[in-house]
Amino acid sequence: MKNPRIVFFGTPAFAAGMLKVLIDDNYQVVLAVSQPDKPVGRKKIIQRTPVASLCDANHIDVIQPVKLKEAAETIRSYNPDLIVTCAYGQFVPSVILEMPALGCVNVHPSLLPKYRGGAPIQRAIMNGDEQTGVCLMEMTKAMDAGRVYARVFHDIKPDITGSELFDELEQVSAKLLHDNLPLYIEGKLEGIPQDESGVVIAPNIGREEERINFEEGDVSSVYNHMRALIEEPISYGVIGGKRIKFAKVRKEIKAHDEKPGTVIGFENHAMKIAAKGGYILVYELQPEGRSRMNADAFANGAGRALIGKVFE
DSSP: OOOOEEEEEEEHHHHHHHHHHHHHOOOOEEEEEEOOOOTTTTEEEEEEEEHHHHHOOOOOEEESSSSGGGOOOOOHTTSSSSSEESOOOOOEEEEEHHTTTTTTEEEEHHHHHHHHHHHHHHHHHHHOOSEEEEEEEEEEETOOOSEEEEEEEEOOOOOHHHHHHHHHHHHHHHHHHHHHHHHHHHOOOOOBBOOOOOOOOOOOOGGGGOOOOOOOSSSHHHHHHHTTTTTTTTTTEEEEEEEEEEEEEEEOOOOOOOOBEEEEEEEETEEEEEEEEEEEEEEEETTSSSSEEHHHHHTTTTTGGTTOOOOO
């Protein structure tokens, strides 16, 4: 099949990067399916999803159902030969998966069977992994459990943040899709079943995980947790009953006797916080009710009053 009719499923910027590959490679994208637009910011202004915005700019039909199953007949009416998905945000029901003759493939940013789920990039950093990757895989009813058609490995830099790794893996994923989708369509890729004994689940980041508890884990685990959530959803600590978000951090490995969570002081343009086996150095932060700022600006204001106090 030379020019299959493709229906694309995806929502965030990462997924829009995959849709752009299909557009740039002149595939026949007849429809895109994205999550509903949501209000953003304090003014709750409705904002198009990145995938929907890209469709608008390229005159591609897009639907955004609340309940995907109820849109099945609409999707069927576009006569898809192939479904391509990336970070859509909902399970795709069997009634849709069974529609296209060429099946359904998904671009997933991990080395399956590690990590299946909605937050593979953040979880890899949080767990201190030194390597990750991306897979082109078969879509099945079970979450991220299908055969793997192609994979690319990618090293995780020691101090990389979640948003930086997202950007890197978007580029890796785009090349993976560009190089391998033609081979898949031609039937030249043999899917390899995943090793179920190696499955690791990567659930979405819960709100409770955004809060940093300096008593849990050593300095490296606290640091990994913080940088994994930069820029989104971003971690925070509570001190004096108020939140401080951590926007740019580093770690220092050093033995000490300070209570974890204690604000040691401000030095070398950073707020220094004790952790087990070292210190967290916070270079940029956002105090509750204020804009993001560097540590020097915070020290010149309310920050100095926190020295000696402990994050709750």
